[in-house]
Amino acid sequence: MRISIIDLGTNTFNLLVAEITVDKQINILHRSKYPAKIGEGGINQNYITNEAKQRAQIALAEMKQIINDYQTVKTFGFATSAIRTAKNGKEFVKQIRRDFDIDVRIISGNREAELIYYGTREAVGLDEEIVAILDIGGGSNEIIIANSEKIFWKKSYPIGMTRLLEQFQPSDPIRMDELGEIEAFLREQLRDLIEAFQTYSVKTLIGSSGSFSTLRQVLLAEERETIETGKTHYHIKLEDFNSLHQRFLDSTLEERMQMQGMDMARVHLMVIASIFINFLVKESGVSILFQSAYALKEGALFDYIKGIKQPEKSVSSD
Incomplete structure (x- = not known):
């Protein structure tokens, strides 16, 4: 079928x-x-x-x-x-x-988070360790704290990268005062998330698809490596992310477009996305980063195979 x-x-x-x-x-x-x-x-x-x-x-x-x-x-x-x-x-x-x-x-948003979890769980092969899963979207960001057995905490935040970009309209390259404004906004919006990270002693952050895939592509291109066929997750060294994050902050859109491995569909969002990831790493004390090749659509596929024949009922009235 x-x-x-x-x-x-x-x-x-x-x-x-x-x-x-x-x-x-x-x-x-x-x-x-x-x-x-x-x-x-x-x-x-x-x-x-x-x-x-x-x-x-x-x-x-x-x-x-x-x-x-x-x-x-x-x-x-x-x-x-x-x-x-x-x-x-x-x-x-x-x-x-x-x-x-x-x-x-x-x-x-909750159903979206669940499907992302199902996809990431399969891609990374979660075990008993409690980890955080982050899906950076254009409209919302889904955060799931879970292990292989269950979801302990989840939330959808309506502060996706397209929303933040249109709200703050940062300069190109971004100014430090603009960076401070964005981080102050995130600090206010994500208080409960940082508390959840501390409650569950989260040390590993897994980014699903999207912006994290672009990070992976750029880092691999710089190392002159290719993405292994069939590999569904990738370890991102924290020092490599920190270096690339600084390059994003210092670069213009045109310069980012010239970066090897850059996804042209996401190039306009990568500074904001990198700020979000860096903020979360700094505030939460996370020390290990992974990228998952699977996200919502793969999660929906696995969910269907388990026997759920229809997606969640629409929130629309028809």
């Missing part, structure tokens, strides 16, 4: 096509991502602009063609923060259903 899963993220739309055998083995057939930037221009007004809708329509049309080519029998779409909080989000989801016959569900 072939199924496809679409993660309609605030910055990027991601498509996963997989074949599931009768004994529940997985064969990944296709992965692709599209810089739909659905939150650009209206996310802090809780509105999806016409320009964002047009980018989304183009991305979804390409995805639908791929889905048809692979002849998948089920397609699940997961709409997250930008669509979840948009005043016209429900109508946009209805439009997607009409135009593309794709079953898109608007999921809650």
